[in-house]
Amino acid sequence: MRKLINAPADVVADALRGLAAAHPSLRVDPDAGIVVRADAPRSGKVGLVSGGGSGHEPLHGGFVGYGMLDAACPGEVFTSPVPDQILAATTAVDGGAGVLHIVKNYTGDVLNFRMAAELAEDEDIEVASVVVNDDVAVEDSTYTAGRRGTGATLFVEKIAGALAEEGAELDAVAAVAREVNERSRSFGVALSPCTVPAAGQPTFELGEDEIELGIGIHGEPGRERVKTMPANEIVEASLTAIDTDMSLAGGELLVLVNGMGGTPLIEQYIAYAAASAWLSDHGATVVRPVVGPYVTSLEMAGVMISVCRLTPELTRLWDAPVETPALRWGR
Amino acid sequence: MRKLINAPADVVADALRGLAAAHPSLRVDPDAGIVVRADAPRSGKVGLVSGGGSGHEPLHGGFVGYGMLDAACPGEVFTSPVPDQILAATTAVDGGAGVLHIVKNYTGDVLNFRMAAELAEDEDIEVASVVVNDDVAVEDSTYTAGRRGTGATLFVEKIAGALAEEGAELDAVAAVAREVNERSRSFGVALSPCTVPAAGQPTFELGEDEIELGIGIHGEPGRERVKTMPANEIVEASLTAIDTDMSLAGGELLVLVNGMGGTPLIEQYIAYAAASAWLSDHGATVVRPVVGPYVTSLEMAGVMISVCRLTPELTRLWDAPVETPALRWGR
CATH class of the missing domain: 3.30.1180.20 (Dihydroxyacetone kinase; domain 2)
Structure with a gap:
């Protein structure tokens, strides 16, 4: 295995330490596994949270910042983030206008984001979710019921992020995210x-x-x-x-x-x-x-x-x- | 050989066609092998030209634009560009204030840029040259007398490009390029x-x-x-x-x-x-x-x-x- 790593168990935390050191515009917690805009939460702005297994960089941590995501929660390599981690990201970016979860369509991601959304709603944070399923290759796959979420996640995060930055409400931001996915x-x-x-x-x-x-x-x-x-x-x-x-x-x-x-x-x-x-x-x-x-x-x-x-x-x-x-x- | 190519002989021209299609801010001639800022030549601005073998992308074609290079001349993969190609790039960006050649220290590159500089001077274009030799690993190598030019080329092109964009004269732009290389x-x-x-x-x-x-x-x-x-x-x-x-x-x-x-x-x-x-x-x-x-x-x-x-x-x-x-x- 020819990899520039220290130990397999440290890959994600080490990379998050690098992301933190290289980008002061981000607030990174390598142990909690969350990457947050340094200026979050922004009062009155819809927060955008995405995440999924690591190994797809720059997705999602590299897309946190002005005009795009407010937070990312990277799981272990090719492994869904856990509900507590998603909840921590959701709480960190909630500015009172609700939070949009952008979820790639993998069974583990969908379940864990759903659980986190329920936990967030228990804390009176309004959450909407959009599932990205753009991959036409197969209908169901190893980790998916229905189509997989892949490259179009970039489009959804950029375009929904721009609308949220303009101050749009949660319903509108969720709607444009769904529209991008459908197109x-x-x-x-x-x-x-x-x-x-x-x-x-x-x-x-x-x-x-x-x-x-x-x-x-x-x-x-x-x-x-x-x-x-x-x-x-x-x-x-x-x-x-x-x-x-x-x-x-x-x-x-x-x-x-x-x-x-x-x-x-x-x-x-x-x-x-x-x-x-x-x-x-x-x-x-x-x-x-x-x-x-x-x-x-x-x-x-x-x-x-x-x-x-x-x-x-x-x-x-x-x-x-x-x-x-x-x-x-x-x- | 697992490569996303059509034929080995077409690699550079095909990639330049892709670069041209993706970036309207560039004027690309895939046959002549030059990549030029669409707004070149700019009157009174020192022109910056770099080049070398292909296979190091985004270096150099991806660094052509406002505040950096005016032109790049990519050779075949890991092969120096030829003097005519370098001359074409030099002529294309000459706005009357002279042209700086930024050359990575490989014997073929140095010789061919020197020949192109002489040809350009025959056409009354003033040319200064800076050789980048930042690699501390070995003193001489397969393709080099002295140290190789590698990653610091990015620094030289960005910083000299910024000074040229501000309207500095050829001597000053060449001097800052040398300073960056030395540091x-x-x-x-x-x-x-x-x-x-x-x-x-x-x-x-x-x-x-x-x-x-x-x-x-x-x-x-x-x-x-x-x-x-x-x-x-x-x-x-x-x-x-x-x-x-x-x-x-x-x-x-x-x-x-x-x-x-x-x-x-x-x-x-x-x-x-x-x-x-x-x-x-x-x-x-x-x-x-x-x-x-x-x-x-x-x-x-x-x-x-x-x-x-x-x-x-x-x-x-x-x-x-x-x-x-x-x-x-x-x-």
Whole structure:
């Protein structure tokens, strides 16, 4: 296992110590496992909390800050955060206007966020929840009833965060989060597996000349294992899968070409070139492109493509100022 | 070879097409191999040109934009750009105030930039050159007489770019670039090799339980091959090597913990936690931390630490607004 770590049990706490040291704009409690905006709670502002297993960085801790999340609660690697942890994050960001939980659709996450929401409501904090389930690859999977939540989580957190920053009420922030999720789809491809530090073994095996289409962000099985293909064909297979589920023609799109953690940026740009050409050939317009590793799977090699059919209002909210460790513009 | 590419010969041109499609703020010519700010040349502004082999993205193309480079000329993977290409970039950004070449210290790069500078001077463009040689690991190496240029290139390009944006003259911009280089040091560690697409074989071999201390950014041999160590010890070895060469005690530091391309962000933050603690224990203060993959080696796993001993003026220039694909703040 070639990893830049100290001990498998210390991975998440050590990384949180690094996040804290590098970003004074965050209040990080490595032992409680929460990452909070230093200026939270903000009176009258809806608080946004997300979280899930670690190993997907910069998601979610790297998206805490002005115009995006108010707090993140990272679990152990590929393991749901516990209800107490989610409750601590919720309490820390409650400014009296309620808190939105943004939850990726994995059974453990959904259950633990639900339990935390009930505990928060016992403390008179109003909580709304939005479940992200953008991955078209499979209907149910190893950790999921229904579709998995993956790359579109970036879109939901950015756009809902912008609306909350403007002072919108909880119902409106929850509604825009759901709208973004409904208008978004993703599809991922793995060129290699990854290894959870505590397990010490790869999450799955791939032959030298094999790739997995429709991979999940924890190495869950995808749709099919095929022979290695050129980047253009990998991108075509991904966008065809998305387009079959939600037609892209005529769309004004936000497109993320997302490196999975072990794929270098030069290859992500090759994939974006292919995506841009395919979309143009199929009558869609990319109005907001994003290329980079935003929702990763440890050191997995591969790429995920996520798209959102924008509206003028969603574009406006995407463009609104944001200032977080991993996403920053316009302020 | 698990790569998201079409054909080895198309890697750089395909990636440049992706860069062009994703960033309308750039004027990219994939065939000529140049990446230029869309608003270049700017009359009266010193132009900044850098370049080198591809495979280190976002360096250099991702650093073209307001407050940083005016143009980049990427060669083939791990291969110097040719003089005509460097000349084209130089001509494209000349606004009458001269052009600064920022050159990483590799024999081919130095020779080809020198030849391009002579050709540009034949066209009455004044050119100054700064060679970056921050890597303390080895004195001479496979591709270098003297020290290699690595992570501190980010510092030189950002700080010189800020001064040029303010309207400083060529001599002053070249002087600050040299000052940053002189005050900066780097040391890298590889946990895995990488594979140049055209070669199809790893640049070197590492045993399952081995790492290479002092690695170059093309997989050139480092100082020594040792048994795998915890992240804290890898960071300690790196910072000790730097501190032996340039004492860090009492310094106000800009510190980059740089992922080499295949190392996920969670591990980069673990390394930053270790670096932050080591520096604090040794009497140095990190005033500007940077964590992320900025100067990479394809999919190599590993980390490089770069430090610059700041002055108040260098800190001011580091903080100045920048707007490029890979670095963006404050405007």
